[in-house]
Structures are given as C-alpha cells and as structure tokens.
Amino acid sequence: MTREQSRVFGEAADAYELGRPDYPADAVAWLLDGVRGTVLDVGAGSGKLSRAVAALAFDVIAVDPDERMLARNATVDTRVGTAEAIPLPDHSVAGVTAGQAWHWFDQAAAAAEVGRVLMPRGRLGLVWNVYDLADEFSRSLVEVIDPGAALSATEDAPAPVAGFSPFDEAVFSWRRAMTPAGVEALVRSRSPFLIAAPTEQQRTLGAVRELVRTFVGSQEPSVEIAYRTYCYRADAVG
Ligand SMILES: C[S@@+](CC[C@H](N)C(=O)[O-])C[C@H]1O[C@@H](n2cnc3c(N)ncnc32)[C@H](O)[C@@H]1O
Secondary structure, three states: OOOOHHHOHHHHHHHHHHHOOOOOHHHHHHHOOOOOOOEEEEOOOOOHHHHHHHOOOOOEEEEEOOHHHHOOOOOOEEEEOEOOEOOOOOOOEEEEEEEOOHHHOOHHHHHHHHHHHEEEEEEEEEEEEEEOOOOHHHHHHHHHHOOOOOOOOOOOOOOOOOOEOOOEEEEEEEEEEEOHHHHHHHHHOOHHHHOOOHHHHHHHHHHHHHHHHHHOOOOOOOEEEEEEEEEEEEEEOO
16 A cells, blocks of 8 residues: 555546445444534545535535545535645644545554644544445455455454544444446446556456346346445544
8 A cells, every 4th residue: 555546546536436335324423423513524535424424414624635536525615635734723623534544644643633633522533334245246346356355354443543542433234236337436446446557457347347247136237235334433632
C-alpha cells in the first residue's frame, strides 16, 4: 500500500459512486451515538459516508485531497485537504468520521490532527465495509478480485489512537442486490485494479463477468453481495 495507491480513486470516481456500497444507517448512528454538533468526514471521497452522516441531521464538513472525488460529494461544505493537515481550526467539530479511509492515512499524524480539530471529549468514528466471506458469491468475488489474499472471516481492529479511549467495536451484517454493471463498477473502483496493467485489468473483468453469469438469478438480473460493516468508536481524552 503506497501513498500513490491512496490517491487513485478519483480516476474512477463515477465507478466508485456506482459500485461501492453505502453504509447502513444503524451502523452510522452507532458510530455517532451521543454526538451533538458538526461532524468532519475525512477521506470523504464521493460522499458515501458523508451522506449517511448528514441523513442523521448532522452538519457535515467533507475533506479529501482529491477534487475529482469531492466533485461528486453533495455535502454543502467540501474542502480540499488531508487527514494529516486538516483545513479546520482547533476544537471546531464534535465528531470526526472516516469511511474505508483510516488505513490510507499516516495514522500518527492523522491522530494528532483529529485530536486538534475535535472539541474536548469529541468522537472519532471509523468504519469499513468488508465482504462477508460466509456468503458464497461474496467469497467467490473476493477470490477473483484479490487472488492470493489471505482470506479471513474477521477484520483486524485499528491500532489504538494516541489521545483517545480504547475503541468500542460493533459489526452490522447486510446484503446488497447489484446489477452486473454495478459489480463491474465496484471492481473498476478498487485501487489494486486501478494500478494494474491493462492486460491484468482485462483478465480480472473477464473473470468477474464469468462469475456473475453463473450467479445471476433467472428472475432478477442481479446478484447479492453480503457485507459486514465493522465500526470502531473512541472519544478524545485528556
Ligand atoms: C476508499 S476511498 C473512501 C471514500 C469515502 N470515505 C467512502 O466511504 O466511500 C478513500 C478516500 O481517501 C482519500 N485519501 C487518500 N489519502 C488521504 C489522506 N492522506 N487524507 C485524507 N484523505 C485521503 C482518497 O482520495 C479517497 O477519496
């Protein structure tokens, strides 16, 4: 995983928006339970998590380094910036969220910046959608798009963040129906695909089309992907 790889998503911003999963409302409500005030969504991208936070009636500020991703983010207040240099004043937000993004940051620098912009006892909420490998289609898809990956049914919790309480964890299981075009967009939006050679990209797309053909229902032109949404919340201390 490299800094370059963390900045490729904008090349496929439309595919990202079409193909990537949203976040379940109950998962986002759990992340921000007890928070009152403005929430910063950092690494906000095209706004999948920003939208879910705004739907809970929070004011949201969306920060991301990639203007192509931010252009799809419907949040009123979007700002170009990074987790390591957040363009906000000290103690200005009640919560900070990061969806599918914390692992891309320099975590020590991001922790210091999140601690700076949060109000005292403010909330840090991290969330990842992960394929549910107990589901046959989801597992088969992972085997095609991540060949050789060590398949594990559980996720590693993020490392403790300096200046914050230990993380509480919650997991939410859900399923999502997708058209074959949606599955293809999902694959096209992944960073390993975006940095692969064209021949490797074509091989992956061919294998994904073949897999979808074998799973697509006879009545509905769709397949179902099963997800587990892993949520971690911690409060600033001191
Ligand atoms: C996988 S996308 C997640 C987007 C969105 N949060 C979501 O849940 O769909 C990762 C995002 O992190 C952004 N990103 C990469 N490096 C970053 C950094 N150092 N600080 C803030 N955002 C970063 C990328 O531009 C991209 O939009």
